[in-house]
Amino acid sequence: MAVLPGHAQVPTVPDTAKMRALPGPFIFGAYAQGSIIISHTAPVAHLVASHPTGFELNVQRQTTGAAPWHGWYQYPKVGLALVYYDYHNPILGRSYAASVYLSKPLSRTARHDLSFRLGTGLAYFPNHYDLYTNRKNTFVSSPLNATLQMRLEYDVALGDHLGLLLALALNHYSNGATAKPNFGINLPTLLVGFNYHQWRLGPATGAPEPAPRDVGHNFLNISTSLGYKQRSGGDQTHYLVNSVTLAAGRRLNPKSNLLFGLEGFYDRSLLAQLRDTARSQDHLPDVKKAGAFVGHELLFGRLALVTHLGLYLYSPYKSNPIYYERLGLKYQATSLLFGAIDLKVHRATADVIEFKVGVKL
Incomplete structure (x- = not known):
């Protein structure tokens, strides 16, 4: 079974040719996040006592083979995420981030999806380092920072459209030394939440995608x-x-x-x-x-x-x-x-x- 479009219908598994003709379904997610801060260098040790919490909203679209690379990566999902964090520390304050990402399946059935997600984007920190007003914030020295997300996700179907999402992640924020001090924040994170699927994609069958003409050039x-x-x-x-x-x-x-x-x-x-x-x-x-x-x-x-x-x-x-x-x-x-x-x-x-x-x- 490849698709759970609603009620008790059980369609057959699509081959790759049929998948290309299908519009990519959307998936909408909402997750709660709990994190710790890694004390990776002595100058940030005074900032790692709190446990940040956050919330994420995202929308992602399932690829179906419109481009050859979809098949080479077993039909990944591409998405956009909005992430809010409260660091429960007046020196760090809060952060607001937007990122784009790709989620590659590691194991997929009609009801289970284990995938690895990699994303990047921009984050805004209102409470950043200032030589005169906030010099203790050695993590973040500018309001605008880059974010990098790595995540192992497991989605299990609770119904035809609803899925439970459990994940283990690492979130990183840094400005790349455009301003200093710039030690950056590393947040190992646990997530739990729900996904709404327009329909679920199971493992596809059929001929593999042909290799591009410039392989070996x-x-x-x-x-x-x-x-x-x-x-x-x-x-x-x-x-x-x-x-x-x-x-x-x-x-x-x-x-x-x-x-x-x-x-x-x-x-x-x-x-x-x-x-x-x-x-x-x-x-x-x-x-x-x-x-x-x-x-x-x-x-x-x-x-x-x-x-x-x-x-x-x-x-x-x-x-x-x-x-x-x-x-x-x-x-x-x-x-x-x-x-x-x-x-x-x-x-x-x-x-x-x-x-x-x-x-x-």
């Missing part, structure tokens, strides 16, 4: 980026950060690209830091850096989840560890042009958010 990416950051909470100046990247890639399969590349960085905050700390202003080391990286792109049609691990090959000013990581979202707007938003980090500490444009050859 090589390509070249050329891109440039810009970002800005603060050095510390005491320095309110925002410094420009630029990079250029040349990467060679290969599409391994319908879901994955593998990349190797070279890139250069110019972080003007390092120049200000060097001038403040150097005993002499003569013969200062170069703050520019160059590195090599290996990367992976997890593909969802035109959208890709990007992960890189890089190594600095040229770094006269030793301001960072020898390696760096990058996590981001890339969108292939045309066959030639793409854009991306990346978070560059050192040892899990945010360095800068990069806004990137480039060409694929």
Whole structure:
């Protein structure tokens, strides 16, 4: 059984061709959340005594095969969530977030759905760090922050349309070092709530989706980026950060690209830091850096989840560890042009958010 459209009807399991012709059903959810705050560094230890509680409203749509990547990921759901948190701490206050997400099924029957959800978006914190009025809030230093959500969800049918949702999640909030201090909030979370399904999708049968024509082909990416950051909470100046990247890639399969590349960085905050700390202003080391990286792109049609691990090959000013990581979202707007938003980090500490444009050859 694949669909529970109402009453006692038991339709047959649709094959992939029939599923493509069906309009994607909507699912509406409402969940209560209870969390703890991880004390991941000493400067935030004074803020982890409370237990935040929250509430989420979301709407998601079940994919049915209109795009080939739906079948490659076993027909995931895509959604929009609105999340409210009360941190029960006057220093942290409350937060309001909106995020988009994809929920990939791990096991699905007509009545049970175990899935993994990954989402990202923006969050607003009215009570953020202020040097004069709220300097104890070392978690959040700007009103606008990015949010990242990872969640294991289990939905069990209570009726033809109503489902009980149980979930274990990790919510993360950070501004990516655009303002400091920026230690970020990590919230392990338990959720319980209800979903209303227009109809439920069971496991599909039929021929698998064909592989795209560019599997096994090589390509070249050329891109440039810009970002800005603060050095510390005491320095309110925002410094420009630029990079250029040349990467060679290969599409391994319908879901994955593998990349190797070279890139250069110019972080003007390092120049200000060097001038403040150097005993002499003569013969200062170069703050520019160059590195090599290996990367992976997890593909969802035109959208890709990007992960890189890089190594600095040229770094006269030793301001960072020898390696760096990058996590981001890339969108292939045309066959030639793409854009991306990346978070560059050192040892899990945010360095800068990069806004990137480039060409694929």
